[in-house]
Amino acid sequence: MCGITGFWRMERGGGQGLREQVQAMSTRLKHRGPDDCGFWCDEETGIALAQQRLSVLDLSEAGHQPMPSACGRYVAVFNGEIYNHVDLRDRLAGEGVAVAWRGHSDTETLMACFVAWGVEETLRSCVGMFAFALWDRQRRELTLGRDRMGEKPLYYGWQGDTLIFGSELKALKAHPAFRAEIDRDALALFLRHDCIPAPHTIYRGFHKLRPGYLLKVTSGSRRESQQWPYWRYNEAVDSASATQFGGTDQEAVDALEHRLGDSISTQLLSDVPLGAFLSGGIDSSTVVALMQARSRRPVKTFTIGFAEDGYDEAAHARAVAAHLGTEHTELYVSPDDALSVIPKLPSIFCEPFADSSQIPTYLISQLARQSVTVALSGDGGDELFGGYNRYLAARTTWGRMQHLPLPARRALAGALRAVTPGAWDNIMERVKPLLPRKWHLARAGEKAHKLSEVLTLSSGQDYLLNLASCWKDPASIVVGAREPATVLTDPAAWPRIDDLAQWMMAMDALSYLPDDILVKVDRSAMANSLETRVPMLDHRVVEFALRMPLDLKIRDGQGKWILRQVLHRYVPKELIERPKMGFALPVDQWLRGPLREWAEALLSEKRLREEGFFDPAPIRRTWKEHLSGRRNWQRQLWTVLMFQGWLEENQGAS
Known part of the structure; x- marks a missing residue:
C-alpha cells in the first residue's frame, strides 16, 4: 500500500x-x-x-x-x-x-x-x-x-x-x-x-x-x-444472467464459503502484522471467522464502542471475538474523542466528503494501527448479498405502492404533508396504547413526510434516486450550478436487470460502494498509515455473487441469507442475529449541542452570502428547523458543513 x-x-x-x-x-x-x-x-x-x-x-x-x-x-x-x-x-x-x-x-x-x-x-x-x-x-x-x-x-x-x-x-x-x-x-x-x-x-x-x-x-x-x-461491472452482470447458479441451497452455501475463504487466504499474505475490523455484524464476523479458521494463532481484531444508546456494537463484537478466540482490542470512544476528529476531516479527505461514519472509521483505523499494518474489513457484503434495508423495502413498501394508481398516491402524499411532522408525532403518542408494540414509531412525523415523497415517484429508478439523494434539488442551492449526469441518472449506464431489488444492488455497487464506502475506508485508514483489504470485493467473489438468484440473498424478509448460512457454521445465530445498526454517530444531537457553535459559524447567512457558493435561504431554514427539534436534517446539514470546513482549509480555491 x-x-x-x-x-x-x-x-x-x-x-x-x-x-x-x-x-x-x-x-x-x-x-x-x-x-x-x-x-x-x-x-x-x-x-x-x-x-x-x-x-x-x-x-x-x-x-x-x-x-x-x-x-x-x-x-x-x-x-x-x-x-x-x-x-x-x-x-x-x-x-x-x-x-x-x-x-x-x-x-x-x-x-x-x-x-x-x-x-x-x-x-x-x-x-x-x-x-x-x-x-x-x-x-x-x-x-x-x-x-x-x-x-x-x-x-x-x-x-x-x-x-x-x-x-x-x-x-x-x-x-x-x-x-x-x-x-x-x-x-x-x-x-x-x-x-x-x-x-x-x-x-x-x-x-x-x-x-x-x-x-x-x-x-x-x-x-x-x-x-x-x-x-466492466455491467458486463459481469450480463455474463451472470446467462450462467445463473442452479445448485441446491447447500451447494450454494458450500460454494460461497469456498470462494470467500479462498479470497481471504490470499489476502492473509503479508510480511507485517495483520488483523481485522470487527463490528459483530454479519459481514465483518464472517470475514473474521474465515480468517481465524485459516490462522495458526489468534487473529487480532479491533472494535470501538460508544456510550450513547443505540450506537454501540462493541458488546456484540466482544461476544463474537470470544467465541472465535481472537485477540480482541476494543476502545470506548467519548463524544470528545469523536468530536476531536472533525477538524482533521478536511485534510484527511482531500475533497468534500460527508458520510458521517468517516469519524468512527478513522478512529478504528487509528486503534488498529497501534498493533497492525494491515486490516481486513467486511465492506461489500451489503451490496453483493442484499443487506441494506432499502432492498427489502423495494420488495415490500414500493411493491405494494404499485397497486395504487399514481393520482391516488399523489393525493395520499398531499394528505400526509398537510399535517406537520410535530402533529404526526403527537398523534402517534396518543394512539400508541391502541397499537401493537412493533408499530410504535419514533419520529413518526418525519417518516410520514418521507413516505409522502416516495408516494409521488413514478418508477423504481426514481425510488432509488430519492433514497440516495441528500438534497433533492441541489442545483437550486448551489449558485450557478448545473448538475451533471451520473450513473444514477444516466439510463445508458444502468445494468440490464428487471428485478428492482437486484437492480438497486447493482447500482449501489457501481456508485455508492466505490464513491462513498471505499473512499471513506481508504482515506481514513491511510491517514493512519494502515492498509485495508476487502475480501468480498475479490472480483471472483463479486462475479459469483452476481450469479446467485435473489432468493439466496433475500429470504423471509431478511437480507444476506446465504452469507448468514456461511457464518452460522462458525458462530451461533444468537450472537449475530439482530437488527442492522450501521456505523452511525448521534450527529443530530451533537449539532444541537456541542457542535452548535461550530456549525452556526460555518452556516451564518453573512458567510454563505459572501462566499457565494450557496443560496443561504434554504440552508438557514433547514438549520433553524433542525435546531427546533421538529425535523432531523443532520444528513443535509452535515453535507453543507463538510464543504464549508473543507473550503475554510482551502481558501486558495475560488
Whole structure:
C-alpha cells in the first residue's frame, strides 16, 4: 500500500526541476507510505514518477519504487496489492518465461507480466486492488490504471500541456501548474450524494479514473489520450444472467464459503502484522471467522464502542471475538474523542466528503494501527448479498405502492404533508396504547413526510434516486450550478436487470460502494498509515455473487441469507442475529449541542452570502428547523458543513 504521484510535462525544454517538483508532490502523501520514498525522472521527455511506500510485501530494497522492469523498457509506480502474484510467477515459469527475480514483491511480478503479456492481459489475470502509472520508455507512452471495484484511488488532470496524477488531490495541488477552480456542478453532485461521484472531482479540469479503467497518453498531447475499461461491472452482470447458479441451497452455501475463504487466504499474505475490523455484524464476523479458521494463532481484531444508546456494537463484537478466540482490542470512544476528529476531516479527505461514519472509521483505523499494518474489513457484503434495508423495502413498501394508481398516491402524499411532522408525532403518542408494540414509531412525523415523497415517484429508478439523494434539488442551492449526469441518472449506464431489488444492488455497487464506502475506508485508514483489504470485493467473489438468484440473498424478509448460512457454521445465530445498526454517530444531537457553535459559524447567512457558493435561504431554514427539534436534517446539514470546513482549509480555491 502506497501513495503514488507524478506528471508528464510535454512542452519543449520541460525537463528542468522535475525531481524537486515531484518530490514536493510526493511529500504530501507521506501518510500513505511512511516507510520509504522514491523518485524517477526523465528530463528529455519531461516525465516524473514518485512513490511513498508502506512496506507490506518484501520489506527489502528489492521492493523499492519507482521500479524498472528487468528489460529496462518500463518504469512504474504502484499502489495496492496483487494477491495472486505468486500464482502469476508460476504461470510465467510454466510458459517458459525466464525471470531473474530480485525479490518477492508483487510490483516486480506485475512488471514481469506487463513485459510478457501486455497491460490488459496482465490486469485481467490479476486478483487485487491497485492503482498504477506505467511509463513505456520505448514508445514514450504513459498508462494509468485502476482496480475493478475501485478500492484504490487515482486522480488526474491536465493543466495546459502537463498531465498531473496521484493517489490524492493534495499531491496534485503541490504541482506548480495546478490551478484550483471549484467546480460548482460537482458541488451540486456533492450535495446530492454526500460525496463526489467518479469521474468528477471538486476541481474543474480534474477527474477520478473510473474503476476498471485504463487511461493511455500516447504522444505527449491530451488530444492523443484514450480511456477504456478492461473490466466492466455491467458486463459481469450480463455474463451472470446467462450462467445463473442452479445448485441446491447447500451447494450454494458450500460454494460461497469456498470462494470467500479462498479470497481471504490470499489476502492473509503479508510480511507485517495483520488483523481485522470487527463490528459483530454479519459481514465483518464472517470475514473474521474465515480468517481465524485459516490462522495458526489468534487473529487480532479491533472494535470501538460508544456510550450513547443505540450506537454501540462493541458488546456484540466482544461476544463474537470470544467465541472465535481472537485477540480482541476494543476502545470506548467519548463524544470528545469523536468530536476531536472533525477538524482533521478536511485534510484527511482531500475533497468534500460527508458520510458521517468517516469519524468512527478513522478512529478504528487509528486503534488498529497501534498493533497492525494491515486490516481486513467486511465492506461489500451489503451490496453483493442484499443487506441494506432499502432492498427489502423495494420488495415490500414500493411493491405494494404499485397497486395504487399514481393520482391516488399523489393525493395520499398531499394528505400526509398537510399535517406537520410535530402533529404526526403527537398523534402517534396518543394512539400508541391502541397499537401493537412493533408499530410504535419514533419520529413518526418525519417518516410520514418521507413516505409522502416516495408516494409521488413514478418508477423504481426514481425510488432509488430519492433514497440516495441528500438534497433533492441541489442545483437550486448551489449558485450557478448545473448538475451533471451520473450513473444514477444516466439510463445508458444502468445494468440490464428487471428485478428492482437486484437492480438497486447493482447500482449501489457501481456508485455508492466505490464513491462513498471505499473512499471513506481508504482515506481514513491511510491517514493512519494502515492498509485495508476487502475480501468480498475479490472480483471472483463479486462475479459469483452476481450469479446467485435473489432468493439466496433475500429470504423471509431478511437480507444476506446465504452469507448468514456461511457464518452460522462458525458462530451461533444468537450472537449475530439482530437488527442492522450501521456505523452511525448521534450527529443530530451533537449539532444541537456541542457542535452548535461550530456549525452556526460555518452556516451564518453573512458567510454563505459572501462566499457565494450557496443560496443561504434554504440552508438557514433547514438549520433553524433542525435546531427546533421538529425535523432531523443532520444528513443535509452535515453535507453543507463538510464543504464549508473543507473550503475554510482551502481558501486558495475560488
